[in-house]
Amino acid sequence: MISNQIALVRRELWEHRSLYVTPAVVALVMTLMLLTGYIFASGYEELVDIGIVGAQNIMGDGHRRMALGAFLIGNTVVFILASGVLTVFYCLDALYAERKDKSILFWRSLPVTDAETIISKLLTALLVIPLITFGVVVIAHLVNLVLTSIFVSIEGGSPAFMIWQSAPLLDVWATVLIVMLALPIWLSPFAGWFLFVSAWTKRSPLLTAFLPLVIVPMLEYFILRTHFIGDAIDERFTQLPLFSVDPEVFFDEKALAARTDAINLLELVDLGKFLSSPGVWLGLVVCGLFAIAAIYVRRYRGES
Amino acid sequence: MTSLVTARNVSKRFGDVHAVDNVSFEIEKGKIMGLFGPNGAGKTTLLKAVLGLTDCEGQLSVLGLDPFKQRKELIQNICFIADVAVLPRWIKVTQLLDFMEATHPNFSRQRAEELLSHTKVRSDAKVRELSKGMVTQLHLSIIMAIDAKLLILDEPTLGLDIIFRKEFYANLLNDYFDGERTILITTHQVEEIENLMTDIMFINDGKIILDSSMEALPEIYIELMTAGESADKARQLGPLHERDVFGKKVMTFEGVDRERLAGLGDAHTPSVADLFVAKVKGAAA
Numbered sequence: 001m002i003s004n005q006i007a008l009v010r011r012e013l014w015e016h017r018s019l020y021v022t023p024a025v026v027a028l029v030m031t032l033m034l035l036t037g038y039i040f041a042s043g044y045e046e047l048v049d050i051g052i053v054g055a056q057n058i059m060g061d062g063h064r065r066m067a068l069g070a071f072l073i074g075n076t077v078v079f080i081l082a083s084g085v086l087t088v089f090y091c092l093d094a095l096y097a098e099r100k101d102k103s104i105l106f107w108r109s110l111p112v113t114d115a116e117t118i119i120s121k122l123l124t125a126l127l128v129i130p131l132i133t134f135g136v137v138v139i140a141h142l143v144n145l146v147l148t149s150i151f152v153s154i155e156g157g158s159p160a161f162m163i164w165q166s167a168p169l170l171d172v173w174a175t176v177l178i179v180m181l182a183l184p185i186w187l188s189p190f191a192g193w194f195l196f197v198s199a200w201t202k203r204s205p206l207l208t209a210f211l212p213l214v215i216v217p218m219l220e221y222f223i224l225r226t227h228f229i230g231d232a233i234d235e236r237f238t239q240l241p242l243f244s245v246d247p248e249v250f251f252d253e254k255a256l257a258a259r260t261d262a263i264n265l266l267e268l269v270d271l272g273k274f275l276s277s278p279g280v281w282l283g284l285v286v287c288g289l290f291a292i293a294a295i296y297v298r299r300y301r302g303e304s
Numbered sequence: 305m306t307s308l309v310t311a312r313n314v315s316k317r318f319g320d321v322h323a324v325d326n327v328s329f330e331i332e333k334g335k336i337m338g339l340f341g342p343n344g345a346g347k348t349t350l351l352k353a354v355l356g357l358t359d360c361e362g363q364l365s366v367l368g369l370d371p372f373k374q375r376k377e378l379i380q381n382i383c384f385i386a387d388v389a390v391l392p393r394w395i396k397v398t399q400l401l402d403f404m405e406a407t408h409p410n411f412s413r414q415r416a417e418e419l420l421s422h423t424k425v426r427s428d429a430k431v432r433e434l435s436k437g438m439v440t441q442l443h444l445s446i447i448m449a450i451d452a453k454l455l456i457l458d459e460p461t462l463g464l465d466i467i468f469r470k471e472f473y474a475n476l477l478n479d480y481f482d483g484e485r486t487i488l489i490t491t492h493q494v495e496e497i498e499n500l501m502t503d504i505m506f507i508n509d510g511k512i513i514l515d516s517s518m519e520a521l522p523e524i525y526i527e528l529m530t531a532g533e534s535a536d537k538a539r540q541l542g543p544l545h546e547r548d549v550f551g552k553k554v555m556t557f558e559g560v561d562r563e564r565l566a567g568l569g570d571a572h573t574p575s576v577a578d579l580f581v582a583k584v585k586g587a588a589a
Contacts, residue, residue: 003406007402007406010406014394014395098392104390106386109379109383109385109386110407110408111408300359
């Protein structure tokens with residue numbers, strides 16, 4: 001069972017090279033942008049010097065931590081958005097491509113059950129993509145900080161003091177890892193739905209997957225004058241129950257600017273809240289039901 | 305003799321269409337069974353039922369297992385080639401071997417590599433870079449490296465040139481078939497496997513219209529080449545099918561005594577292809 005899962009997940013990585021190419025491309029683009037920024041900035045030597053003098057002498061360690069933390073997190077958000085898009089396309093392709101190229105006949109000629117296959121695709125979507133993305137994020141962070149260090153030392157600052165002593169790397173990475181693992185679980189009903197559409201639709205999985213997400217809430221409103229489905233979909237994108245603080249209060253600009261102490265990101269994460277949230281478990285149940293439907297379709301369709 | 309496949313009143317319907325209609329047959333161990341039928345006769349549906357790829361009504365037992373419900377156990381001991389195009393185009397040969405090794409308990413990587421070493425298939429090539437014939441060689445090498453009790457081939461040589469087809473069947477006989485294994489094969493190129501198979505089955509409109517060993521065929525079926533008055537006499541014996549060849553009549557008889565036909569013309573055993581036409585057309589008439 002486990003050795004089959006390892007083989008199946010490896011197969012997903014062979015087939016969908018985009019799973020690691022996408023985060024790598026994002027990292028490359030972001031690094032190039034940063035590099036361009038520094039090359040451009042080096043034309044304004046006086047301003048840069050003032051900035052570095054300020055950062056090194058006037059700012060406290062808390063401020064530096066916060067600035068570097070914000071830089072790293074901002075950087076990470078781009079990766080999370082990209083891996084979200086990647087996951088959507090992966091799920092929609094996962095059980096559609098094998099039917100289109102008829103390789104499903106070959107895969108089903110091997111002693112691997114439909115359930116094992118679909119579990120491996122779900123694992124890839126919910127666990128493997130986040131872990132690969134996280135690995136690339138860590139490398140990208142280190143590369144970006146090295147580039148920044150080079151820039152700072154060219155401009156006469158001390159990178160060891162300004163950056164490496166203050167950068168809250170472990171705090172950021174631990175938080176990012178938890179968010180990257182929790183977010184797919186929170187959004188897993190969509191992954192389940194996309195996988196089901198991928199196993200079921202005869203054509204254009206993208207359209208088949210997204211149209212109901214728009215039309216069903218509209219129909220519900222026009223016919224029943226209620227909006228449970230629309231709210232449920234909306235909630236998944238706005239209400240991740242993972243943080244101990246209200247983001248709107250926390251990210252209030254004035255309150256944030258007034259803080260002088262360093263923020264420990266990990267302290268904002270509330271795993272207990274996540275694990276005890278009914279919404280998380282309900283989401284997993286919905287995901288599971290779609291996965292079972294996908295297994296059923298793959299097994300019973302019996303098409304060539 | 306133990307029977308590997310036993311079907312009792314097996315049916316499969318798609319809506320109102322009976323793709324397989326109340327079919328019963330057995331395939332015994334060590335046989336090479338040829339299954340023939342016109343397009344849409346139900347061959348592929350029947351094979352899918354045997355492979356557990358589709359469910360069906362009636363009793364179907366393969367290696368003593370229910371193919372649909374116990375597919376995973378079953379598939380460890382049978383292997384099949386459905387069509388040459390089904391290997392995923394993105395996969396590399398080495399990846400394919402890795403995957404087979406990891407998921408198939410009866411797969412021998414060493415054997416597959418040995419078989420592949422006789423071909424032009426490079427181990428670092430992707431399937432999409434191989435010619436159609438090479439893909440079949442690759443698929444066949446993988447299949448033949450599985451120690452399976454039952455091999456099912458559905459149109460294995462479709463779209464291949466004659467040299468590959470000959471090689472394919474030669475490999476199958478020399479490297480794979482050992483009297484212990486059992487092969488079920490369908491193809492349109494009947495004449496290519498005529499000398500290969502031990503048993504034969506015709507299917508038409510979802511029904512089995514012939515199920516016999518090859519040895520028994522000459523005792524039951526006779527083809528008579530005749531003309532003129534003899535033809536009229538022969539016709540009274542109720543041929544299955546009649547056709548014109550170079551101004552002569554060629555009639556196929558079923559279960560008619562050879563001696564009664566001997567005086568009426570040139571009697572011999574029909575080829576499988578001719579018998580097939582006679583049976584299918586005879587059934588339609």
